[in-house]
Amino acid sequence: MAGALAAKILPKPRILIVEDEPFILLTLEDMLSDLGCEVAASATRISEALEFIGNRPIDGALLDVNLGDQKIDPVADRLAAIGCPFVFTTGYGRSGVPHTHMERGVLQKPFRMDDLARVLRDEFKFIA
Structure with a gap:
């Protein structure tokens, strides 16, 4: 009973999604919701993500390695500087991950x- 009560009282983890592919973005939003997380924001551009990080609290982030012709490096650097956990999402494996963040996790596309x-x-x- 105490465990069930604690699960109801604890806030949902707030996750930032940085992804420029609409289908993948919607899929991540649905999956995170199903897993008990709150999508704090979805950004499709580096500038949007950086602005959100500077103004709102988050508990973690899922970062697409490439947003069109932009690399995710500035967002990863900002999150690392504030101690916020993040994972890269990519279809290219570790080869596209910024060298300064090679130790971070990778969610390989396509994912389930x-x-x-x-x-x-x-x-x-975040979850058991």
Whole structure:
């Protein structure tokens, strides 16, 4: 009973999604909701993500490595500077991950619900 009560009282983890592909973005939003997380914001551009990070609290982020012709490096650097956990999403494996953040987790596209749940558990420690 106490565990169930604590689960109801604890706030949902707030996740920032930075993704420029609409289908993947919608899929992530739905999956995160199903896994008990709140989507704090969805950004499709580096400038949007940086503005959000500077103005709102988040508990973690999922970062597409490439947003069109923009690299995700400035967003990853900002999140690392404030100690916010993040994971890269990419279809290219570790080859596209910024060199300064090679130790971060990678969610390989295409992914399934259990892949995302594993990332939330192992990288963010959000779910059991």
